[in-house]
Amino acid sequence: MDIKLITSFKNKLVSIKNAITQQITKLRKPVDMGDDIDSFEEEADEATEMAAQAGMVETLKRRVHRVDDALTKMDQGKYGVCEKCGKEIEVALLNVDPESRYCRGCKVSSR
Ligand SMILES: [Zn+2]
Known part of the structure; x- marks a missing residue:
């Protein structure tokens, strides 16, 4: 794959990861129990x-894990x-789902 493409996907993945991490931090804030x-x-x-x-934190954590895997790869x-x-995974698919582990054909057949 073109190095420029990889770099752009890398930037995308890093920003996705940052966004998810922020969401997790927000969700983890204790619910205000109040003293009323x-x-x-x-x-x-x-x-x-x-x-x-x-449940949401779990889902987000799994996604961070997939993003990390993609960055490791x-x-x-x-x-x-x-x-x-x-x-090779289709670039069009990676544009939508940059942490995808499977090509379009395998994704469809695994459903
Ligand atoms: Zn495949």
């Missing part, structure tokens, strides 16, 4: 909200190669 006496319903709402946030010169069939 909450009704039982409100407490239940907070618990639901916290669970939803924990760049360092190893393996970026943009499908992990399944070994072919």
